Amino acid sequence: MKLFIVSLFFIGLNLNAQTILPDVSIANLEGKKISLKNDFSEKDKLYVYSFWATWCTPCINELDEINDLQKTWEKEVNFDVIAVSIDDARTQKRVKPLTNGKEWEFIILLDSNQDLKRALTIVNVPYTIVVKNNMIVHVQNGYVPGNELELFEKLKSLK
Numbered sequence: 559m560k561l562f563i564v565s566l567f568f569i570g571l572n573l574n575a576q577t578i579l580p581d582v583s584i585a586n587l588e589g590k591k592i593s594l595k596n597d598f599s600e601k602d603k604l605y606v607y608s609f610w611a612t613w614c615t616p617c618i619n620e621l622d623e624i625n626d627l628q629k630t631w632e633k634e635v636n637f638d639v640i641a642v643s644i645d646d647a648r649t650q651k652r653v654k655p656l657t658n659g660k661e662w663e664f665i666i667l668l669d670s671n672q673d674l675k676r677a678l679t680i681v682n683v684p685y686t687i688v689v690k691n692n693m694i695v696h697v698q699n700g701y702v703p704g705n706e707l708e709l710f711e712k713l714k715s716l717k
Contacts, residue, residue, distance in 0.1 A: 577693055577694050578692065578693060578694070579594055579595060579689050579692045579693065579694060580594070580674065580677035580678065581593070581594070581595045582594055582673050582674045582677055584642070584667050584668060584669050584670075584673065584674055585667065585668045585670070586665070586666065586667055586668070587653070587654050587657070587666050587668065592667060594674070595692055598638070598640065598689070599691075599692060601691060602636070602690065602691065602717075603636050603637065603638070603690070604635060604636065604637035604638075604688055604689070604690050604713055604716055604717065605637065605638050605640060605688070605689040605690070606624075606637055606638070606639045606640065606686060606687075606688055606689075606709070606713070607640045607642055607686065607687045607688075607689060608620065608621060608624070608639060608640070608641050608642065608664075608684065608685075608686045609642045609644055609669075609675060609680055609683045609684065609685040609686070610641055610642070610643060610644070610683050610684055611643060611644050611645050611649070611683055612643070612645050612649050612652040612653055612656050613645075613649060614683050614684060616684050616700070616701040616702075617683050617684040617701065618656075618660075619701065619703070620684050620686075620701040620705065620706065621641055621660075621662060621664070622660065623703070623706040624639060624664075624706050624709070625660070625661075625662050625663060625664070627706060627710065628663060631710055631713065634714060634717075635710075635713045635714055635717050636717065637713055638664075638665060639664040639665070640664065640665045640666075640667060641657070641662065641664040641665070641666050641667070642667045642668075642669050642674060642675075643666065643667070643668050643669065643670075644669050644670075644672055644675050644680075644683060645668070645670065646670060646672075647670060650668060650670050653666065653668060654666075682699065682700070684699075684700060684701045685697075685698070685699050685700075686698040686699075686709065688709075688712065688713065688716065690716060695716055696712050696716065
């Protein structure tokens with residue numbers, strides 16, 4: 559019985575850890591440290607964190623689709639997209655040229671040490687979370703064409 563209660567306690571802690579956005583600071587493209595909890599904390603605003611890498615074709619396809627639809631979505635939902643690159647030191651130099659070439663209008667952050675990725679226990683990219691009032695309210699793992707429309711429906715339901 560004791561083991562069961564202890565197990566439930568740790569399961570509860572783990573579930574809670576996945577609902578609160580971790581208090582992690584990571585760099586933007588200019589090297590400035592950005593605090594996720596402080597810099598993205600507008601009340602009732604939705605923040606879409608899309609974890610991606612330059613070597614991940616589905617990630618880039620997802621971000622291309624979201625970029626194409628973002629202006630339309632903003633007419634109905636108050637949100638920002640934060641594209642979090644998990645590229646390491648070897649591939650991080652490709653992030654800025656790729657994002658500039660794509661003309662993405664997102665906030666781009668670099669999780670080069672993968673601190674945020676580890677804090678959220680992310681295994682694979684693309685991985686998308688929606689945060690509202692520093693709470694993770696939706697998770698989407700992987701990408702297939704059409705997922706961006708499901709994401710938009712979820713954003714509308716959360717506004």
